[in-house]
Every structure is written in C-alpha cells, then in structure tokens.
Amino acid sequence: MTNDRSELALLQQQTKTRQKIVEAITHQFAAEDEGLQHALMAAKQAGLPEIQISPIQGKLLQLLAAACNAQKILEIGSLGGYSGIWLARALPPNGRFITLEINPTHAALVKNAFVQAGVSDRAEVRIGRALELLPQLQHEAPFDLIFIDADKANTPSYFEWALKLSRTGSLIVVDNVIRNGALTDIESTDAAVQGMRRFIKMAGAEPRISATALQTVGSKGYDGFAVALVTG
Ligand code: DHB
Ligand code: MG
Numbered sequence: 001m002t003n004d005r006s007e008l009a010l011l012q013q014q015t016k017t018r019q020k021i022v023e024a025i026t027h028q029f030a031a032e033d034e035g036l037q038h039a040l041m042a043a044k045q046a047g048l049p050e051i052q053i054s055p056i057q058g059k060l061l062q063l064l065a066a067a068c069n070a071q072k073i074l075e076i077g078s079l080g081g082y083s084g085i086w087l088a089r090a091l092p093p094n095g096r097f098i099t100l101e102i103n104p105t106h107a108a109l110v111k112n113a114f115v116q117a118g119v120s121d122r123a124e125v126r127i128g129r130a131l132e133l134l135p136q137l138q139h140e141a142p143f144d145l146i147f148i149d150a151d152k153a154n155t156p157s158y159f160e161w162a163l164k165l166s167r168t169g170s171l172i173v174v175d176n177v178i179r180n181g182a183l184t185d186i187e188s189t190d191a192a193v194q195g196m197r198r199f200i201k202m203a204g205a206e207p208r209i210s211a212t213a214l215q216t217v218g219s220k221g222y223d224g225f226a227v228a229l230v231t232g
Contacts, residue, residue, distance in 0.1 A: 030055035035117025043080030058086035065090035070144035077150025081113035088119035142167035152192035178224035
C-alpha cells in the first residue's frame with residue numbers, strides 16, 4: 001500500500017517534471033507563431049483528434065530539413081497541416097512541400113492552414129489514399145525529406161514508397177514508432193503496433209539506409225520518431 005502510494009507519487013512527480021521541461025524547451029526553441037496556433041485551433045474546432053506532433057518535434061523536423069538543405073519535401077498524412085507548416089518553413093522560396101491526405105474535409109483545413117501560415121506558395125495538399133497517390137509522385141521525385149505520419153498499419157508500405165521516391169542522402173522520418181511502449185509487445189493484436197513492429201524490423205534489415213529511433217515523452221505521451229538516412 002505504502003509502496004503503491006510512493007510509486008504513484010514518484011510517477012506524478014516525473015510527469016510534472018517532464019511537463020515543465022517540455023514547456024521550457026518549447027518556450028526557448030520551438031515557440032509557435034500565429035500561423036501554427038491557427039492550424040491547431042482550426043483543427044480542434046473541426047473536431048480533429050489532437051494527435052499532431054508537438055512543437056519540439058516540429059522544430060526537429062524543420063532542423064532536419066534545413067540541415068539536408070531540402071528543396072522538396074513529402075509528407076504522408078497531413079491531419080490539420082501543423083507538421084506541414086513546420087516542414088514547409090524549412091524550404092527556400094522555390095522549394096516544394098507536398099502532403100497527402102485521405103480525408104477531403106481535413107485537406108480543406110490544411111489548405112487554409114497553409115494560407116494562414118504564409119506557406120501556400122510552397123505547400124500543397126493532395127487528396128486521396130496515399131497508396132494510390134504515391135505511384136503518381138515518381139516524376140516529382142526524388143524528395144530530400146519524407147515524413148511518414150499516416151495510418152500506422154500501412155507504415156511498412158509507405159516506407160517502401162519513401163525509399164522509391166528518395167535519393168542517396170534523403171532523410172525518411174517516421175512518427176509514432178514506440179506506441180506507448182507497445183513496440184516490443186509481440187502479442188499485441190493492435191494493427192498499428194503490428195505495423196510499427198514490421199516497419200522497425202524492415203528498416204533494421206534494409207541495406208540501403210542507416211537508421212535509428214528516438215523515444216519521445218511529453219505533451220503527446222510516450223512515443224517516438226525513427227530517422228533513416230538513405231545511403232545507397
Ligand atoms: C495516432 C496517430 C498519430 O499520428 C499520432 O502522432 C498519435 C496517435 C493515432 O492514430 O492514434
Ligand atoms: Mg503522428
């Protein structure tokens with residue numbers, strides 16, 4: 001009983017500390033401007049789930065894109081356009097950001113979010129099933145950075161497409177690879193977890209990339225990013 005209680009107190013303390021750290025890092029490095037705030041608010045008002053990446057993750061994506069001097073970026077899964085804004089802002093004025101969204105209502109929000117954030121000259125949303133849209137992108141490839149953040153069960157297929165649409169030196173980033181720690185649960189029947197397990201196994205065995213995965217904690221719970229550099 002006492003142990004349970006002190007364990008609970010410890011967990012609550014840890015959660016509070018993490019929240020404070022998230023706030024401090026966000027404040028110092030990843031403050032949202034009106035464009036990003038508008039995208040969040042519009043998505044919330046439209047009833048979209050609040051599962052977009054955190055500001056800290058958005059800034060990391062932006063830095064990765066800038067570090068590889070990205071001119072063309074592809075995103076699979078737009079949600080409300082929040083991550084798209086972070087990524088599109090890493091581009092030079094003549095850069096291209098393409099995001100794929102299955103839901104036309106969400107896509108309309110995304111389009112408006114890009115206008116509000118001042119990136120609609122570079123950023124475009126394409127509506128449809130990613131597995132149908134991806135083959136049509138071959139003439140626009142290679143992309144310098146590809147961010148996969150759509151339905152988790154199809155992540156292995158999206159990753160295969162990302163490789164096809166890459167060049168040596170491209171970065172592929174995959175969200176939600178840890179799934180609240182379920183990644184190593186071999187008995188999980190959750191299609192999302194199974195998708196991520198397959199993706200991680202596939203990426204680990206893929207000779208054309210060098211990859212790692214980072215666990216993330218904070219406002220979006222316990223999850224993670226995988227980052228893969230296409231090496232050949
Ligand atoms: C879910 C999807 C996401 O992309 C995310 O970052 C968190 C959760 C989901 O479908 O549950
Ligand atoms: Mg995600």
